Every structure is written in C-alpha cells, then in structure tokens.
Amino acid sequence: MPDNAYRFARFQLRRTRGPLIFRAQCEVCEELGPQAATGDAAMMWVVLHRWDHPDHELFRELSSTPYRVAPR
Helix, strand or coil: CCEEEECCCCCCEEEEECEEEEEEECCCEEEECCEEEHHHHHHHHHHHHHHHHHCCCCEEEEEEEEEEECCC
C-alpha cells in the first residue's frame, strides 16, 4: 500500500492527483480567507485581514489534500 493511502475495514482512502488547496485562517475570529493555489497566495489574505483588524495577530495556514474512497 502506498504511503499516501489509508486502509479501513471496508474501504481505502487514496490520494488523488487533484491540486492542493490552501487557505489562511485568523485564530482570533476564526474567519477564513479564500481558497488559493499556493500557500503564499493564501497568506496574502492575512495582510488584508490584519489591515482591517490590527489587534488580530495569530493566523494559521491550512492545506487540503484530495483523496478518493475506494472499496477494499
């Protein structure tokens, strides 16, 4: 089984070829920025959010990996 697959009793999760999706999230108000193709592009939202909310100083970069469910 490849490193990027998970096996459960009735199915497997396998990484697919789709693109990664990145977003930034403010940890103060939990608002999410828009989806982006790169982490750098996602973090541009932080600059805009911080401009509107100068007291928001904690952010998180989120990435999402596509998977497909397949029967075992």
